[in-house]
Amino acid sequence: MDVLKKMIVEKGIVKGKDVLKVDSFLNHQLDVDLLDKIGEEFYRRFKEDGITKILTIEASGIAIAVMTARYFKVPVVFAKKSRSKNVDASAYTAKVISFTRGTEVDIIVSDKYLSKDDTVLILDDFLAKGNALDGLMEIVEKSGAKIAGAGIAIEKGFDEGGKRIRQKGVKVESLAIVKSMDENGIVFAE
Ligand code: 5GP
Secondary structure, three states: HHHHHHHHHHHHHHOOOOEOHHHHHHHHHOOHHHHHHHHHHHHHOOOOOOOEEEEEEEEEEEEHHHHHHHHHHHOEEEEEEEEOOOOOOOOOEEEEEOOOOOOOOEEEEOOOOOOOOOEEEEEEEEEEEOOHHHHHHHHHHOOOOOEEEEEEEEEOOOOHHHHHHHHHHOOEEEEEEEEEEEEEEEOOOO
16 A cells, blocks of 8 residues: 555654554554545455454554444454453453563453454554464454454564464455565565
């Protein structure tokens, strides 16, 4: 998606070897026009897949999910992150190692909001090692719902997550795949 790639090149900041900061348009300050275009593009790629619900993870996935849901006209459910042991027994949970913090968190979705009748599109801002996506897929599996696929704004193609999850047969659609990045610039896969 050219408009997203252009924004990444113009405004993204590469931190160290493996962190891309997109705070000025995607996950701190939000460029609503860009988010709308992202939503439209996910709709184009998944509109034939019978989506009944969009699932994401707090906090950075929520804006992307909400804008995409305007096209699908379905509800958004976001998994909450919790460090508490006191999780409602009827909730679906999974453990995720946070990319940014390196610590393990429980992610939780109430069983009120996902059921076996749902076909779920999972959305997130980044795909790196695939831990967040694994956790969200585990939650969908526990609910008995069907996974239609995963839509990712920015995939870090040099991390193994995308390849590993596609090999499981999951439809993963990434709008910008970064092949390499360093202080000299960012190279996209295609
Ligand atoms: P994974 O679980 O696939 O390793 O990483 C995906 C999650 O970590 C996403 O939910 C995203 O919020 C965060 N993440 C991974 N890489 C980056 C990055 O380069 N920049 C930012 N801002 N977040 C990232």
